Each structure stands twice: as C-alpha cells, then as structure tokens.
C-alpha cells in the first residue's frame with residue numbers, strides 16, 4: 510500500500526480537509542473519476558439526478574466494460590425517477606417510522622440476549638459480539654432469512670469490501686444469487702409473513718417481479734441493512750473513546766442519546782461516498798464536468814465542512830438542526846434511517862444500563878476497515 514493510500518484509508522478526515530482547501534472539485538486521473546468534497550456541492554450531486562444520475566448507462570460502453578459487475582447494479586439504488594419511485598414504493602411500508610417503532614421490543618430482546626451471552630466473560634469485542642449481530646438479526650428477521658445464516662451474510666460483505674479482483678467478486682455474487690434464489694423458490698411455495706414473501710406477491714403493472722429484481726432487493730437490503738448499522742453502533746463506541754468527556758453527560762441525561770447518535774452519524778458516516786454519473790455536461794463548484802463521467806460525492810467530507818458546521822470535528826450535543834448528509838438526500842434518501850437510529854439507541858442504552866463499570870481495554874488499537882466506502886473499525890475491546 511502506498512503511503513498516500515494509507516493516509517486516505519486510516520486518516521480520511523485529514524485527507525478530506527486538504528481536498529476541501531485545495532481542490533474541492535477534483536479530477537482523479539488514476540481512477541478516471543471526479544471527486545466532490547464540499548457540503549453544498551455534495552448535496553447537489555446526490556440530489557440533482559437530472560445532471561448526476563444513479564444509472565451507469567450514461568458511461569461510455571468502454572467505461573461500463575471496466576466496471577466490476579455488482580449484484581446491486583439492477584437495484585433501486587441505481588435507478589432515477591420515475592422508475593425509482595415505482596420500485597421504492599414496494600419496500601417503503603415496513604421501514605416507515607410507525608412500522609419501525611413496533612420492532613422496539615424485539616430489538617431490545619436481541620440486545621439483551623447478546624449482552625447476556627458475554628456477561629460472565631468480563632470482556633467483549635463491541636464489534637463482533639454486539640454491533641455486528643444485532644442489526645443482522647433484525648434485518649434477516651424482517652426479510653425472512655434465517656438469522657443463523659448471519660456468518661454467511663458477513664462473509665459476503667467482508668469479501669466484497671474494496672474488491673478489485675473481478676474473479677473473486679463474481680464468485681461472491683454467484684454465492685449470493687444461489688442463496689437468494691433457493692430462498693425465493695422456497696417462499697414461492699410457502700409464503701410467510703415477511704418482506705420477501707410480500708415482494709414475491711407484489712406486482713408492477715400487473716406483472717410479478719422478475720427473479721433478477723427480487724434478487725436485487727435481497728442483496729441491497731441485507732447488505733445496506735446490516736453493515737451500515739453495525740458501523741453506527743461501532744462508531745458510537747469509537748467516538749466515546751475519542752471524546753471521553755461525552756460518556757458522563759450521556760449517563761447523567763439519557764435524553765441526549767439521540768443527539769449523540771446523530772453527531773456520530775455526522776462525524777463518522779457509515780457510507781463515506783456515493784457514486785453518480787453525469788447525464789449531461791454539468792457545472793459545479795466553478796468546474797465543468799463533461800457528460801458520461803463517474804462522480805464520487807464524499808459525504809464524509811461534506812459533514813465536516815467548516816463552512817456548514819461550526820466546530821465540525823467536534824461532537825456538539827446541542828447541534829440543531831443537524832443537517833448532515835449521512836443518509837443521503839432527495840429521492841434516494843436512506844430507506845433504513847429510522848430503523849438504524851432506533852437500533853443504535855437501543856444498543857447503547859441497554860449496554861449502559863446493563864454493563865456496569867465498563868472501560869476500553871488498552872491492549873489493541875482498532876483499525877479502520879480497508880474500504881473507501883464503508884467506515885467502521887475491525888474491533889473494539891472493552892472490559893466490565
């Protein structure tokens with residue numbers, strides 16, 4: 510790994526600051542893409558789909574050829590309105606705030622079970638024992654997958670993070686498609702009260718969803734619904750380590766917990782960048798990007814733009830409104846935002862209530878996972 514890549518990976522926020530100051534709209538020759546670092550410009554790129562599309566069809570055939578095929582390429586994440594609006598409606602309902610609230614007792618029970626499993630050990634890895642299993646069990650149950658298969662889902666994500674090897678990626682995709690297809694066939698025969706059975710029985714203009722469309726939903730929801738929330742929970746603990754004065758304030762006043770979680774989501778967004786493609790020649794930040802280019806909008810940088818957020822690198826529990834871009838903006842605004850916030854609140858409050866006199870162990874420093882997109886740490890050890 511070159512030292513520049515290492516700095517980008519392990520200290521992304523320093524790199525973002527330099528880019529905001531020196532080249533906020535930047536052409537990256539090596540990766541043949543444009544990168545956007547400042548708040549107003551990132552916000553525009555992720556919401557103005559008439560210029561910055563989610564669909565890679567605008568890339569030249571030559572550039573499309575070089576893309577690593579991904580299971581999510583046919584998912585709603587890669588569509589623009591009006592097609593996107595129709596597909597999004599199919600999955601909106603179980604993720605609306607009212608539906609999500611009804612999951613609270615089940616999420617609390619999962620959190621309690623996970624804490625109970627480690628209590629007698631006197632130590633735990635926040636990531637492996639808590640932040641990872643909690644959201645994967647929740648989303649698997651919602652979709653209808655057996656939660657015991659969670660290690661399979663994890664291995665897909667671990668193998669796909671930062672993959673540059675097409676052969677390896679194809680192998681993972683094959684495994685995912687095989688797993689999902691088997692599951693879809695089973696649910697077609699015996700529908701249950703779960704999201705996949707609901708999608709199987711849904712129709713678009715009188716036609717059922719195709720296998721490819723169903724697989725796209727499975728892949729998107731199982732990945733988007735766990736690794737992101739795992740990172741919100743993990744990054745919350747990481748932030749308590751980084752800003753030790755915050756914990757006593759949270760313990761004294763539990764009502765501050767949602768404000769703390771919102772600041773963690775701003776400071777360390779689980780998804781650091783999203784990708785768009787210029788549908789037409791586009792002016793942004795004083796530069797002109799030709800049509801048919803790939804554009805990375807760096808949310809992680811926008812959220813620390815001092816022009817938008819005072820003391821941007823600090824946690825401010827009184828920051829209102831907190832207009833971070835971590836859940837995106839506009840038509841693609843994150844479907845799972847209410848669920849992710851609820852899971853994080855339950856995970857933290859139950860941990861604080863049940864683990865007395867806990868502290869971070871000094872023996873191993875956590876490392877950021879090696880991904881330019883997902884932002885979280887590999888481990889976080891605590892004793893109690």
Ligand code: HEM
Pocket residue numbers: 555563585586587597729730733734735737738741774778779780783784834835836837838840841842843844845846848849
């Ligand atoms: C329960 C957990 C979650 C689920 C089920 C979920 C699901 C989704 C889905 C399905 C989309 C696509 C929406 C669309 O195209 O209409 C989406 C978008 C997005 N999600 Fe989430 N998500 C979750 C948690 C998170 C978290 C914790 C973050 C970051 C803190 C996040 C960040 C985003 C972003 C940035 C987008 C917009 C992508 C874009 O504009 O290209 N998600 N999410």
